[in-house]
Amino acid sequence: MRDASITLIAIVGPTASGKTALGIDLATELGGEIVSADSRQIYRGMDIGTAKATRAERDRIPHHLLDVVEPDQVLTLAEYQAAAYRAIEDIARRGRLPLLVGGTGQYVAAVLEGWQIPEVAPQESLRRELEAYAAENGAEALHGRLAGIDPAAAAAIDYRNVRRVIRALEVCLVTGRPISELQRKSGPPYTIAQLGVTRPRPELYERIDWRVDRMIDAGLVAEVRGLAGAGYAWDLPAMTGLGYRQIGQYLRGEVTLDEAIALIKRDTRRFVRQQYNWFRPGDESIRWIDPSQTSSGDLLAYLSERLKSQPV
RNA sequence: GCCGGGGUAGCUCAGUUGGUAGAGCACGCGACUGAAAAUUGCGGUGUCCCCAGUUCAAGUCUGGGCCUCGGCA
Numbered sequence: 001m002r003d004a005s006i007t008l009i010a011i012v013g014p015t016a017s018g019k020t021a022l023g024i025d026l027a028t029e030l031g032g033e034i035v036s037a038d039s040r041q042i043y044r045g046m047d048i049g050t051a052k053a054t055r056a057e058r059d060r061i062p063h064h065l066l067d068v069v070e071p072d073q074v075l076t077l078a079e080y081q082a083a084a085y086r087a088i089e090d091i092a093r094r095g096r097l098p099l100l101v102g103g104t105g106q107y108v109a110a111v112l113e114g115w116q117i118p119e120v121a122p123q124e125s126l127r128r129e130l131e132a133y134a135a136e137n138g139a140e141a142l143h144g145r146l147a148g149i150d151p152a153a154a155a156a157i158d159y160r161n162v163r164r165v166i167r168a169l170e171v172c173l174v175t176g177r178p179i180s181e182l183q184r185k186s187g188p189p190y191t192i193a194q195l196g197v198t199r200p201r202p203e204l205y206e207r208i209d210w211r212v213d214r215m216i217d218a219g220l221v222a223e224v225r226g227l228a229g230a231g232y233a234w235d236l237p238a239m240t241g242l243g244y245r246q247i248g249q250y251l252r253g254e255v256t257l258d259e260a261i262a263l264i265k266r267d268t269r270r271f272v273r274q275q276y277n278w279f280r281p282g283d284e285s286i287r288w289i290d291p292s293q294t295s296s297g298d299l300l301a302y303l304s305e306r307l308k309s310q311p312v
Numbered sequence: 313g314c315c316g317g318g319g320u321a322g323c324u325c326a327g328u329u330g331g332u333a334g335a336g337c338a339c340g341c342g343a344c345u346g347a348a349a350a351u352u353g354c355g356g357u358g359u360c361c362c363c364a365g366u367u368c369a370a371g372u373c374u375g376g377g378c379c380u381c382g383g384c385a
Contacts, residue, residue: 015349040349050349076346106348117345127347156343161352164344171346183345242349266338271349277342 002114006092006190007307010100012037012108012279013197014272016207018291020053022197023101024061025296030097030303033062035087037102037111040241042080043071045227048220049243051211064091071227071238078117081110088190105278112194114186118171118179126173130166145169150178193306195299196279196286203292208268212243216261221247242268 009032011023023034036042040050044067053063064087069075075083084100084107091098100111109115134142143159146169153168171179199207224247232239234248243264250260281288287302 038349039347074347077348078346080346104348106344106350110345113345115345120346122346158343158353161343163347163351167346179345185345237347237350240347240350245349267349269339273340274349277344 002186002189003089003092004191006089006098008088008098008100008190008192009303010037010108010112010192010194011102011197012105012194012286013103014204014275014279015051015103015268016204016211016272017197017199019101019103019197020051020057022195022291023099024053024057026299026303027061027097027099029296029300032097032099033064033091035084035091035098035100036063036065037084037100037104037107038066039075039080039104039107040238041066041102042068042075043238044069045230046071046223046238046241046244048215048218048223049241049247051215071232072236074122074237076122077106077110078119080107081115081117084111085189103275105275109278112188112192114189116182116184116186118175118182120171120174123170123174126170127166130169131162134162134166139165142166142169146172149173150180152180153178156180191307193303194286196281196283196288197291198281198288199290199292204272205269208272209265212261212264212268215243221250221257224248225251242271 009026009030011019011026013019026032027034034053038050040046041052042065043050046052052066053061057063058066065080065083068083088098088100088111100108102108110117130142133145139162140159142162143154143157143165146157146165147154149172150168153172154165157164157168159165168179171182175182198204220243224244227239227244228234228248228251234240234245234252239245239248246255246260246263246267249255249263250257255263279286287306289299
């Protein structure tokens with residue numbers, strides 16, 4: 001899998017910063033194709049709320065890992081990672097430049113850092129069992145069980161974060177080995193140039209507000225109503241995404257439409273702050289750019305310098 | 313104009329018998345290896361409207377002023 005002869009450009013950053021547009025621009029200039037790193041754009045039929053690239057954009061530039069599962073299916077991190085590696089290597093093999101573009105920090109990190117993910121598929125019945133144990137005996141008791149098996153993992157996970165405690169226990173119980181020993185990073189698998197798209201926080205917040213209003217104009221309510229009408233449950237991962245969750249609250253009569261819109265804007269701002277935990281302004285391996293202040297010419301010059309050992 | 317309520321964090325507000333202030337939300341910061349737009353942890357950011365007075369000490373008491381909301385004219 002490790003192949004330094006493959007060049008990968010990664011475009012990361014918070015939502016609504018302009019990653020999609022930059023990715024398409026660079027792909028056009030450099031003969032590239034996009035590999036999406038977005039945990040919500042994987043779902044078919046969820047287009048408006050996820051700000052997916054438009055049909056026209058996708059006709060011009062091939063996009064991979066969009067629309068790969070139905071909204072009631074789950075695509076796990078390990079499955080995403082494997083699919084992303086396949087897509088990247090396929091693009092490179094055809095002599096095109098792969099661009100990894102997206103705001104899901106965990107996906108990006110798994111691909112760029114070469115995470116070795118313990119090969120334990122979700123065990124639904126075990127998860128339910130452990131959830132019930134936590135509900136009955138408390139989160140601390142569940143965490144205590146993990147501490148007995150894998151003290152290092154227990155030390156790294158807050159006892160109140162039941163979901164992560166359960167996953168750690170799941171891996172330990174299924175493999176008989178501590179998860180903390182199984183989690184490794186093999187390092188960057190390719191030659192990578194990472195671009196971070198950012199903007200001043202107030203400007204980003206304004207763009208979010210504007211974009212949410214445009215989503216409403218574009219028919220987000222109808223999109224969500226259609227998904228619910230097709231039988232997709234509100235507690236599916238797909239239906240708890242930004243926009244879908246809050247419009248769901250509106251459709252169930254829990255809030256007004258105006259309230260739902262305000263909630264989407266608020267929650268999207270929160271999400272942006274969370275994304276900056278993955279994509280750090282101080283990260284030396286990321287070349288940060290503000291699209292309103294950097295020309296694509298500057299960027300292309302930087303990239304050819306950065307990747308000059310490789311034909312770009 | 314008169315009567316009454318109210319001016320405390322970005323917002324809505326709490327604040328005991330006077331001891332330089334605290335909740336929710338917003339906001340800021342962190343964790344993250346098969347649910348990640350998930351889940352989860354931490355943080356109070358302040359001319360307490362202004363001026364003067366009483367007091368060792370005033371968000372709190374007194375006087376004046378300003379602003380605001382409601383009622384009556």
